[in-house]
Amino acid sequence: MRVFVTGATGWVGSAVVRELIAHGHKVVGLSRSEEKAAGLAADGAEVLLGMVGDLDLIRKGASEADAVIHTAFNHDFSRFAANAAEDRVAIETMGSVLKGSDRPIVVTSGLGLLAPGRIATEDMPAPPVSDRWPRASEAAAEALAADGVRGAAVRLPPSVHGEGDHGFIPILINLAREKGEAAYIGDGLNRWCGVHRDDAARCYRLVLETGVTAHAYHPIDDEEGVPFRRIAETIGKGLGVPVVSKTPEEAADYFTWFGMFAGMDMPASSALTRERIGWAPTGPGFIEDIGGDYYYR
Incomplete structure (x- = not known):
């Protein structure tokens, strides 16, 4: 597959890029700086230079890909609501060019507020978007899925170590x-x-390779x-x-x-993820x- 990866030079995204390339996929990675783009190219990826807020650019990246993996997110929590709004628009923009095709988009979400006091499972719905938790990555993916796009979320644990x-x-x-x-x-x-970074990256790859058949996946270690x-x-x-x-x-x-x-x-549990895509942590x-x-x- 030709996969467009946002956040391709980030902590998780760079590991996803290397994982995909190591297993024969072609990667187009979004990089916001020329310095980081050089490292991305050295890993064997094609580089698209720009920001996730450049909607024309990410629309182009998604339109020319067989699949999209969205890992980009600005973690400046002093402007969390604004960053969450930008993230939602980016997902909607990329998803808009996937409608009417079988090309999937896999977004990145988290476990915060999903099931306080209980073990979160993959079949639980995402928490509603609110002032306390404005991140809407998963809600945006669910809206795309309702509109016929194969959309899913990888819910990362609080520590990707x-x-x-x-x-x-x-x-x-x-x-x-x-x-x-x-x-x-x-x-x-x-x-x-938590989950080791390389194990998280493998989860994204397996989600794509097994067809994006569920709405959420949990890469959680033992x-x-x-x-x-x-x-x-x-x-x-x-x-x-x-x-x-x-x-x-x-x-x-x-x-x-x-x-x-x-x-x-x-x-959180990863039991359904392990069953559905054959993922298991090794790190x-x-x-x-x-x-x-x-x-x-």
């Missing part, structure tokens, strides 16, 4: 380093799950939910700092804007990996 990670775990590590202690909220029993306290303990050990519990009031000062995520309960598990030396250099 591996060497070079610059996501949520490094944020927690930097906070612990700055504050001199690794923290959790209350009893720390709210759960996070632990459906790790208590946040255990994450803090791993970070504390890695940095050699104390591990402490924070009250909600203390947590607001310690975590600041990140407190919403630190307090989320986000366990290191969540706690094993974030305990690695490279996270603390």
Whole structure:
């Protein structure tokens, strides 16, 4: 297949590009900088230089592809609502040129607010778009599916880990380093799950190769939910700092804007994904990996 990948130089997208090329697919990758485009080309991809907000450009990329994988998203949470709106328009724009064909679009979503206090499964509907959670990636894909486009979402866990990670775990590590202690909220029993970056990339490929037959997929490693306290303990050990519990009031000062995520309960199952597309994780598990030396250099 000729696959158009947005976010092709990002943490997840670059791994998806390499995974697709390694298995014989042709990739056209969207890159917002010439410097990153050089690395993309070195991986064997064709480069489309520009931003995801350039609607004519992404329309062209989608129109000339057999499939679209959308991993781009601006994670500046100070303007989360605006970024979510831009993301929705991008998905709608690319999807508009896929109507009337059998060409699929696979978008990227997350597990936040999907099933608080329960283990999220692939058959659960996406949470409604709201002021608290404005990201509408999955809602946009569902609207396209209702209009005859083969659309689906890969729901990534809060940690897509591996060497070079610059996501949520490094944020927690930097906070612990700055504050001199690794923290959790209350009893720390709210759960996070994770997946190794390469395992996540393989999931995207298998979703395409098996025909995009479901509305959502979960690349989650063998632990459906790790208590946040255990994450803090791993970070504390890695940095050699104390591990402490924070009250909600203390947590607001310690975590600041990140407190919403630190307090989320986000366990998830990947049982249906494994059954439907034959996916299984092969990389290191969540706690094993974030305990690695490279996270603390």
